[in-house]
Amino acid sequence: MENNIYIYIAVMAAVTFLIRALPLTLIRQEIKNPFIKSFLYYVPYVTLSAMTVPAIFSATRNPWSAAAGFIMALILAFFRKSLLTVAAGACAAVYIVELFL
Secondary structure, X not given: OOOOHHHHHHHHHHHHHHHHHHHHHHOOOOOOOHHHHHHHHHHHHHHHHHHHHHHHHOOOOXXXXXXXXXXXXXXXXXXXXXXXXXXXXHHHHHHHHHHHO
């Protein structure tokens, strides 16, 4: 089979469209099952975490500096600091650990 980039793009567009359009067309009534409602509520958070956490630990040269930045971000977020404060604190922690390693 010949490698045609336009076929690949068309298939990707169709799959993306179907993933987004099928739930809208197939599920018309309100979802009343509490398990399914809670599952769908947490899907965006789990997906974001599954994509972000591995990227954090491969973002620096040393995994220890990445872990320090991650822990600092968790601590600052736990104390409900602003997003800018959390990001700056994590960057500072990574920078300090990278200086010593």
